[in-house]
Amino acid sequence: MSDKPVTLAAVTGAHGVAGEVRLKLFGEGVDALKPHKSFNEGSLTLVKIRSDNKGGAIARFAEVTDRTAAEQLRGTALSVSRQALPELAADEFYHSDLLDLAVVSDNGEPVGRVCAVENFGATDIVEIEKPDGKKFMVPLTKQAVPEWDSERLMVAAGFVD
Numbered sequence: 018m019s020d021k022p023v024t025l026a027a028v029t030g031a032h033g034v035a036g037e038v039r040l041k042l043f044g045e046g047v048d049a050l051k052p053h054k055s056f057n058e059g060s061l062t063l064v065k066i067r068s069d070n071k072g073g074a075i076a077r078f079a080e081v082t083d084r085t086a087a088e089q090l091r092g093t094a095l096s097v098s099r100q101a102l103p104e105l106a107a108d109e110f111y112h113s114d115l116l117d118l119a120v121v122s123d124n125g126e127p128v129g130r131v132c133a134v135e136n137f138g139a140t141d142i143v144e145i146e147k148p149d150g151k152k153f154m155v156p157l158t159k160q161a162v163p164e165w166d167s168e169r170l171m172v173a174a175g176f177v178d
Contacts, residue, residue, distance in 0.1 A: 022058075022096035023113045025050055031087035032075050038087045040066075040074040040095070043112065047074045056095040112141070119169045120145050122177050131170055143170065153178035 026040040044050070047068045055062050062079040069075050081087050105111070112134035120128040132152065133144035141157035155161045161176045 020099055021113070023099055023102060023111050024094045024096045025053070025056075026074065026095045028087075028090040028093045028095070029073070030091050031084045034084045035077075036081040036083050036087050037075050037077050038081065038090055039069065040076055042073055050074065050076075050095075053097050053101060056097060057093075058098075061095065114167070115143060115165065115170060118165065118167075121169055121171055122174045123163060123171055124174055126174075128172060128177055145172070147178075151178075 025044050026042050029039045029041050031037070032039045040050075042050070047066060050063070050066055053063060060080070064077040064079050066074055066076040081090065099111075102111070115131045115134050118131045120131060122128055127148075129145045129147040131143055132146040134157070135142045135144065135154075139156075142154045143157050143162065144152055144154050146152045155172055155176045161173055162170060163173060164171050
């Protein structure tokens with residue numbers, strides 16, 4: 018849908034004293050990161066990565082040599098170019114494809130913009146920010162979100178907060 022970089026993880030903090038970092042994963046687990054040797058247009062080179070056995074990962078980057086440097090990365094999103102990712106099946110998408118899409122109700126009324134996509138276990142959840150700054154969440158199901166494309170996401174009127 019887009020050629021903008023796709024974020025696969027974010028640094029949540031330092032791990033140990035030797036420069037390793039803890040990662041929050043946004044993809045299919047640690048194995049989704051292993052094929053990528055560099056992130057953020059080559060500014061971070063992955064040396065090794067392993068699961069933290071809690072749903073996240075521990076990583077070492079060549080450019081990060083001590084705890085202080087690792088702590089400075091806190092909050093850094095790790096992204097790769099879309100071309101570096103595998104082809105998607107017809108019914109698959111990247112969460113980043115939905116971010117910042119205009120949201121309309123199924124009767125055509127503007128609702129807001131997609132500000133986040135979460136998954137708490139059962140299904141993906143789309144967080145929508147209204148023009149007044151208020152946010153609400155909608156499950157990413159056919160009943161709640163009948164359709165979307167590269168321009169907009171449609172929400173069934175009964176799900177609009």
